[in-house]
Amino acid sequence: MARSYVHEARRRGLGRRRERIEPIIARIAEEHADAQIALRFRSDLELIVSVMLSAQTTDTNVNRVTAALFEKYRTPGDYLAVAPEELERDIYATGFFRQKAKAIRGTMRMLVEQFNGEVPSRLDELVKLPGVARKTANVVASELGHAQGIVVDTHVRRLSQRLGLTRQDDPVKIERDLQRIVPRPDWARFPHLLIWHGRRVCDARRPRCEACVVGDLCPSSRVALPELRSSGASGRVRAGTGSSRR
Ligand code: SF4
Numbered sequence: 001m002a003r004s005y006v007h008e009a010r011r012r013g014l015g016r017r018r019e020r021i022e023p024i025i026a027r028i029a030e031e032h033a034d035a036q037i038a039l040r041f042r043s044d045l046e047l048i049v050s051v052m053l054s055a056q057t058t059d060t061n062v063n064r065v066t067a068a069l070f071e072k073y074r075t076p077g078d079y080l081a082v083a084p085e086e087l088e089r090d091i092y093a094t095g096f097f098r099q100k101a102k103a104i105r106g107t108m109r110m111l112v113e114q115f116n117g118e119v120p121s122r123l124d125e126l127v128k129l130p131g132v133a134r135k136t137a138n139v140v141a142s143e144l145g146h147a148q149g150i151v152v153d154t155h156v157r158r159l160s161q162r163l164g165l166t167r168q169d170d171p172v173k174i175e176r177d178l179q180r181i182v183p184r185p186d187w188a189r190f191p192h193l194l195i196w197h198g199r200r201v202c203d204a205r206r207p208r209c210e211a212c213v214v215g216d217l218c219p220s221s222r223v224a225l226p227e228l229r230s231s232g233a234s235g236r237v238r239a240g241t242g243s244s245r246r
Pocket residue numbers: 162163201202203207208209210212213214215218219220221222
């Protein structure tokens with residue numbers, strides 16, 4: 001189990017999770033107004049393929065590969081019309097190309113046979129697709145405008161723990177904790193906010209707590225609260241307003 005910053009938040013008098021979550025969302029949303037999925041896609045089909053390819057590699061790498069891939073493969077049938085080895089070659093640069101090609105072909109076959117060639121938006125249907133685990137299904141459903149859960153990746157996991165929003169280590173349990181406190185309309189954008197905040201400020205090794213807009217709400221901040229309030233960064237650290245910018 002992760003070190004409990006939930007308890008630390010209480011010890012430091014920062015307030016309960018439910019009280020801190022809205023100002024956390026509002027401030028990070030203001031700081032990273034451009035936070036959104038980094039994968040490039042033009043259709044539901046391109047979305048699910050991009051997300052499947054993004055396992056164990058960067059979004060930039062996936063975008064580089066899909067720029068050509070999506071010109072060649074435009075329908076589920078296109079992925080089934082070529083030999084498996086050809087698809088493997090076309091996605092080789094994303095790594096784990098054999099497993100990914102197998103999963104993509106399996107998913108395309110099921111889309112054709114059971115979903116009329118369309119990508120479903122229900123989580124319980126998405127997770128039936130070969131190679132589509134809960135995280136992938138959550139990303140796809142959220143981007144299709146039907147968020148039914150909260151995506152928990154490595155950034156979301158780390159930041160949820162550091163911010164004292166969960167005591168858990170297991171992504172499924174973390175998601176359950178987040179679902180209890182994150183307002184439902186924010187389920188789709190919440191992971192993007194934590195991902196961008198994680199990349200730009202709350203780095204895994206060197207979090208820049210002195211420049212963090214939620215420092216006074218974070219139980220793992222390395223900067224003491226009185227310092228935050230009197231420092232140059234304090235102008236960016238506003239006492240909890242629940243107002244939310246969309
Ligand atoms: S205060 Fe530090 S640990 Fe907390 S969210 Fe900000 S950067 Fe991360």
